Amino acid sequence: MKRTIVPEIKKELIYKLAQRGCREDDRTLDEFRPISFETDIIGTAEGSARLKLGKTDVIVGVKLQPGEPYPDKPDQGVLMTGCELKPMAHPGFESGAPSDDSVEIARVVDRGIRESGMIDMQALCIEPGKKVWMVFLDIQVINYDGNLFDAATMAALAAMNSTSVPASRFGLGEDFPLPVNAWPVTTTFVKLRDVLLVDPTFTEELASDARFTVSIDDNGHIRAMQKGLKGALIYDEVIRALDIAQKLSLELRTRLQTGE
Amino acid sequence: MLDEIKLLDKDGMRLDGRKLDQLRPIRMEAGVLDNADGSAYIEWGGNKVIAAVYGPREAQPKYLQDPSKAIVQVSYNMAAFSSDERVRPGPNRRATEISKITAEALESVVLTGNFPRASIDVYIEVLEADAGTRCAGLTAASIAIADAGIPMKDLVAACAVGKIDGQLALDLGKKEDNFGQADMPLGFVPGTGEISLLQMDGHMTIAEFKAAMQMCMAACKHIHELQRDALRRRYAVNYADMSEPEAEQ
Amino acid sequence: MFGCDAMADDVQRTDRVIVVPGEQVGDSELKSGNGTYRKGDLIFSAQLGIVNFRAGFVNVIPFAGKYSPKPGDSIIGIVQDAGPNSWMVDIGCPYPAFLHANESPWKVEFGATTQHLNVGDVVLAKIGQVDETRRVNLTMKEQGLRKLNTGQIMKIVHTKVPRIIGKNGSMISLLKEHTGCRIFIGQNGTIWIDGELEGMRKASAAINIIDRGTHLHGLTDEVRAYLNGNPPGNDDERM
Numbered sequence: 001m002k003r004t005i006v007p008e009i010k011k012e013l014i015y016k017l018a019q020r021g022c023r024e025d026d027r028t029l030d031e032f033r034p035i036s037f038e039t040d041i042i043g044t045a046e047g048s049a050r051l052k053l054g055k056t057d058v059i060v061g062v063k064l065q066p067g068e069p070y071p072d073k074p075d076q077g078v079l080m081t082g083c084e085l086k087p088m089a090h091p092g093f094e095s096g097a098p099s100d101d102s103v104e105i106a107r108v109v110d111r112g113i114r115e116s117g118m119i120d121m122q123a124l125c126i127e128p129g130k131k132v133w134m135v136f137l138d139i140q141v142i143n144y145d146g147n148l149f150d151a152a153t154m155a156a157l158a159a160m161n162s163t164s165v166p167a168s169r170f171g172l173g174e175d176f177p178l179p180v181n182a183w184p185v186t187t188t189f190v191k192l193r194d195v196l197l198v199d200p201t202f203t204e205e206l207a208s209d210a211r212f213t214v215s216i217d218d219n220g221h222i223r224a225m226q227k228g229l230k231g232a233l234i235y236d237e238v239i240r241a242l243d244i245a246q247k248l249s250l251e252l253r254t255r256l257q258t259g260e
Numbered sequence: 261m262l263d264e265i266k267l268l269d270k271d272g273m274r275l276d277g278r279k280l281d282q283l284r285p286i287r288m289e290a291g292v293l294d295n296a297d298g299s300a301y302i303e304w305g306g307n308k309v310i311a312a313v314y315g316p317r318e319a320q321p322k323y324l325q326d327p328s329k330a331i332v333q334v335s336y337n338m339a340a341f342s343s344d345e346r347v348r349p350g351p352n353r354r355a356t357e358i359s360k361i362t363a364e365a366l367e368s369v370v371l372t373g374n375f376p377r378a379s380i381d382v383y384i385e386v387l388e389a390d391a392g393t394r395c396a397g398l399t400a401a402s403i404a405i406a407d408a409g410i411p412m413k414d415l416v417a418a419c420a421v422g423k424i425d426g427q428l429a430l431d432l433g434k435k436e437d438n439f440g441q442a443d444m445p446l447g448f449v450p451g452t453g454e455i456s457l458l459q460m461d462g463h464m465t466i467a468e469f470k471a472a473m474q475m476c477m478a479a480c481k482h483i484h485e486l487q488r489d490a491l492r493r494r495y496a497v498n499y500a501d502m503s504e505p506e507a508e509q
Numbered sequence: 510m511f512g513c514d515a516m517a518d519d520v521q522r523t524d525r526v527i528v529v530p531g532e533q534v535g536d537s538e539l540k541s542g543n544g545t546y547r548k549g550d551l552i553f554s555a556q557l558g559i560v561n562f563r564a565g566f567v568n569v570i571p572f573a574g575k576y577s578p579k580p581g582d583s584i585i586g587i588v589q590d591a592g593p594n595s596w597m598v599d600i601g602c603p604y605p606a607f608l609h610a611n612e613s614p615w616k617v618e619f620g621a622t623t624q625h626l627n628v629g630d631v632v633l634a635k636i637g638q639v640d641e642t643r644r645v646n647l648t649m650k651e652q653g654l655r656k657l658n659t660g661q662i663m664k665i666v667h668t669k670v671p672r673i674i675g676k677n678g679s680m681i682s683l684l685k686e687h688t689g690c691r692i693f694i695g696q697n698g699t700i701w702i703d704g705e706l707e708g709m710r711k712a713s714a715a716i717n718i719i720d721r722g723t724h725l726h727g728l729t730d731e732v733r734a735y736l737n738g739n740p741p742g743n744d745d746e747r748m
Contacts, residue, residue, distance in 0.1 A: 005587060005588075006629065007631045008629040008631070009631055009658070009662065012659075020706070041308075042388050043306060043388055044343050044388050055295075057293070061340065061341025063341050082349060084340075084349060086337070086383060086385065087314070087383055088293070088383035089295065097350075138341050140339050142385070143295050297573070316603040318603060318604050318605065327642050369530075371546065375603055376641075376643055377642055377643070378603040406556075407557065408574065409556055409571045409572060409573030409575070411530070411544065411555035412556075414531030415531060449531075451553070487529075488529045488532070491557050492527045496527065
């Protein structure tokens with residue numbers, strides 16, 4: 001990402017507000033921005049969703065096609081997650097090969113889905129060792145205002161849940177819904193000096209020292225984590241974040257499942 | 261194979277029930293993205309295309325800067341999930357060509373002399389493709405540039421005309437595009453009568469070309485009206501008075 | 510999926526008609542003003558905006574677009590780079606503006622620019638000169654022009670600046686009075702607010718109301734009501 005300059009007085013204001021438990025958009029420190037989403041928006045995709053988290057706007061499409069399994073997992077489907085941070089979404093994004101930011105986002109989203117066993121990969125085996133379903137999960141960001149980790153994960157979950165495996169198109173029997181077993185929800189924090197904020201906006205991200213993402217499954221267990229940026233966290237902060245994430249993930253999961 | 265697929269029924273109706281000179285349903289909206297300086301979304305038949313504009317901003321890299329005018333740069337891209345077969349991310353020859361001709365078509369209407377050394381960057385993202393994406397992209401990009409407040413002579417409207425089962429037909433659908441005998445995308449500026457984009461592949465007589473152009477220019481006039489309407493709708497409220505030049509602090 | 514609204518049927522309700530690029534706005538009787546171009550005898554709009562007739566000119570006041578710097582304009586900028594004897598300042602126009610050390614209020618030794626202004630600092634400056642390729646020089650040599658060390662800044666479209674100021678400065682006075690803040694509105698659409706945290710929040714919320722405001726009349730009343738403690742825009746579905 002190209003360097004974006006945030007005025008020093010803006011950073012100072014964000015911190016001062018945070019010290020008092022407030023934010024520029026009137027949220028509390030552990031509150032998500034408004035979330036809205038719709039599914040089945042792309043006719044050419046087997047599953048799709050568009051999700052808005054505040055002004056962050058993400059479209060996820062799922063494509064499936066038969067392919068060869070990995071040799072070490074001959075009876076399991078294959079999940080490939082890609083993320084594109086196109087210059088359409090933010091003046092700081094550049095054209096060309098995927099940036100390290102986009103690779104990190106794709107891998108963190110992928111990890112939460114994979115490690116939680118969200119998709120029953122064995123149900124995606126067509127012929128062991130020879131043919132399995134390849135699931136392509138493509139994340140397209142169309143407007144970026146911070147916290148892509150959570151926005152992309154939620155959009156991915158919604159898209160996966162709306163996915164139908166196109167078996168009939170490939171002469172492999174009847175179409176069936178993608179088997180979804182778990183709902184791994186991520187919560188992302190940033191740390192400004194000594195304060196933790198949930199679901200940072202772009203400006204808050206730029207003003208912060210460290211970032212922390214945790215994926216929580218249906219049982220409240222941890223499925224993936226990622227610490228980012230140059231600053232450091234201390235143990236107590238991680239514990240505090242996990243506690244908040246556990247609570248928030250319950251609510252987020254219900255909203256995604258009920259579609260509200 | 262070509263002969264086996266009938267694209268017109270005995271009454272001369274097309275596969276999707278359209279008449280030969282009928283457009284698919286089109287819906288446009290201006291101002292759909294927050295960060296971009298201007299943006300537009302278009303649904304055209306099964307096509308879903310979004311266009312975003314940034315600029316005028318300093319052209320990068322610097323050697324691209326023209327001290328006499330702004331340059332227009334377009335990046336047309338098909339999303340991975342936009343077609344039945346997954347599209348591999350990254351540039352390809354088709355996208356590069358479409359980006360180039362779209363930029364040239366837009367540059368002919370933008371008043372680039374107002375912004376020396378600057379670049380107007382247009383990003384066209386095809387979310388769902390159903391034949392005619394370059395026309396939908398150019399049409400949306402025109403709206404997005406106007407939405408960004410960038411001075412321009414007029415909007416470019418685009419549409420394709422083709423030939424199916426030996427007959428001229430407007431705005432080809434996917435099957436018609438695949439199995440027809442000709443396809444001709446046109447970018448047209450109704451106000452000035454200028455043609456700013458023209459491509460053709462297939463087979464047409466000169467007489468057919470003339471008729472095709474008439475059909476397509478008429479359709480572009482209609483599309484142009486839809487573009488104007490989308491822009492007006494964005495601000496169709498009781499707009500508060502913005503002109504108080506005597507205001508002082 | 511982007512929720513295209515039904516076509517509004519009140520497009521023509523205001524006496525100020527919305528025009529789009531390429532639409533005719535005048536004939537040989539008039540002179541071609543801002544946001545328009547002439548072709549033959551006729552004048553056409555070059556921008557999306559509203560038509561305005563003034564002193565024989567027809568202008569289009571655009572709804573959007575980048576700030577176009579004019580000599581003498583007071584602006585607020587953000588320092589984006591520092592050289593040995595100058596700074597580059599983002600003023601929201603297509604190109605960064607140039608501020609030479611000699612045009613600053615300080616005596617700057619060669620190479621010591623960042624002792625006075627660093628990347629991310631906010632300045633109140635004036636447009637000095639603009640050359641024909643739109644290169645911009647800034648000056649901070651006049652009284653009151655300075656680095657802004659406290660407070661916060663926000664951005665609006667520069668064409669809405671007159672709205673925030675209001676007729677004879679009525680709106681900005683109202684804001685200052687009710688929030689206890691110092692407020693300065695740059696011609697480039699960047700606004701500086703300084704005061705107590707609560708006052709700044711109130712001021713920026715009120716400016717957002719004005720910025721979003723779609724009401725031709727009663728905007729001042731709406732803002733006054735908000736500043737007096739009534740929640741904004743209950744009739745606004747977007748809230």
